[in-house]
Amino acid sequence: MRHTFLLSLLARCGLFAACLLSVSSAQAQWATVDWTIAETLLAIDAPVSSVAQQSDYHDWVGEPRIPDNVSDMGLRSQPNLELLAQEPPEQTLISPMFVGLTPRLEKIAPVTLFSLYAPGTDTWQEMQKLTRQLGELTEHQPQAEALIAETHALMANLRESRPLSQADIGPLLMVQFMDARHVRVFGENSLYNAVLEQLELPNAWDQATNAWGFALVGVEALARYPEATLVIIDPLPAGVEEQLAKSGLWQQLPSVKQDKLVHLPPAWSFGALPSSQRFARELTTALEKAPAVNL
Numbered sequence: 001m002r003h004t005f006l007l008s009l010l011a012r013c014g015l016f017a018a019c020l021l022s023v024s025s026a027q028a029q030w031a032t033v034d035w036t037i038a039e040t041l042l043a044i045d046a047p048v049s050s051v052a053q054q055s056d057y058h059d060w061v062g063e064p065r066i067p068d069n070v071s072d073m074g075l076r077s078q079p080n081l082e083l084l085a086q087e088p089p090e091q092t093l094i095s096p097m098f099v100g101l102t103p104r105l106e107k108i109a110p111v112t113l114f115s116l117y118a119p120g121t122d123t124w125q126e127m128q129k130l131t132r133q134l135g136e137l138t139e140h141q142p143q144a145e146a147l148i149a150e151t152h153a154l155m156a157n158l159r160e161s162r163p164l165s166q167a168d169i170g171p172l173l174m175v176q177f178m179d180a181r182h183v184r185v186f187g188e189n190s191l192y193n194a195v196l197e198q199l200e201l202p203n204a205w206d207q208a209t210n211a212w213g214f215a216l217v218g219v220e221a222l223a224r225y226p227e228a229t230l231v232i233i234d235p236l237p238a239g240v241e242e243q244l245a246k247s248g249l250w251q252q253l254p255s256v257k258q259d260k261l262v263h264l265p266p267a268w269s270f271g272a273l274p275s276s277q278r279f280a281r282e283l284t285t286a287l288e289k290a291p292a293v294n295l
Contacts, residue, residue: 029048035053036095037114039064040131044147052072053072053075062265079105112137151276154281155195158280172229173225174192180219182219186205187207190269199283222253225254232263
């Protein structure tokens with residue numbers, strides 16, 4: 001009888017401990033100052049407690065949208081540590097750009113560093129690696145693998161169902177405006193270029209890029225690629241559209257004169273698989289709607 005009672009007690013204790021572990025795991029929340037990490041966490045349905053600079057996230061990243069119950073910890077470079085400390089996360093996740101914040105963030109919760117866009121790496125493979133790392137950390141491995149599979153399927157579908165050939169589309173110049181006279185042009189090591197490779201579309205930019213996959217150039221540099229279609233990715237800085245309408249330099253660019261332009265909504269240029277999906281869909285749709293720009 002006594003043995004039966006002890007076994008019953010141990011069983012109940014074991015069940016109680018398992019319940020505690022389950023509750024603890026369910027309540028684990030993750031915070032980040034990095035938008036690439038944020039979009040990936042949201043895409044794999046990991047519980048997120050805080051993301052920095054959310055209004056700008058929605059301007060530059062677009063999707064996945066940040067839920068209303070996720071707190072905004074302020075600027076990415078200067079997070080509100082008092083707000084973060086009110087509900088400390090399981091961990092705060094950062095990228096190398098924000099490594100200087102580590103000593104302060106560690107006073108609230110452990111900090112884990114994730115890298116992407118490292119020199120000499122394959123951006124497409126690195127995006128998948130990051131997805132798996134975050135899936136493992138948050139115990140959302142099935143969701144991470146599903147995101148990877150979904151991305152591969154999307155790229156294959158867009159590539160194989162494209163009504164226009166490479167010859168019809170021609171080379172693309174992918175740019176984001178810094179001001180009315182300067183743009184980032186994206187090439188090797190960039191998310192946009194990785195997507196073009198998956199879609200088997202040509203990138204016109206053949207010059208060197210930095211570790212993030214872009215070169216900062218004057219608008220006049222775009223004139224060297226008269227055969228290219230300009231792919232302009234939002235957001236545009238305030239006033240730039242009006243300034244370009246009055247700019248003789250811009251109006252004389254071959255791509256502008258020939259109306260070889262497509263304009264896309266935001267897709268985070270330094271993002272991961274969610275931004276890759278968004279950029280691929282938006283680019284394909286824009287090219288299909290405006291085939292004449294490539295003639």
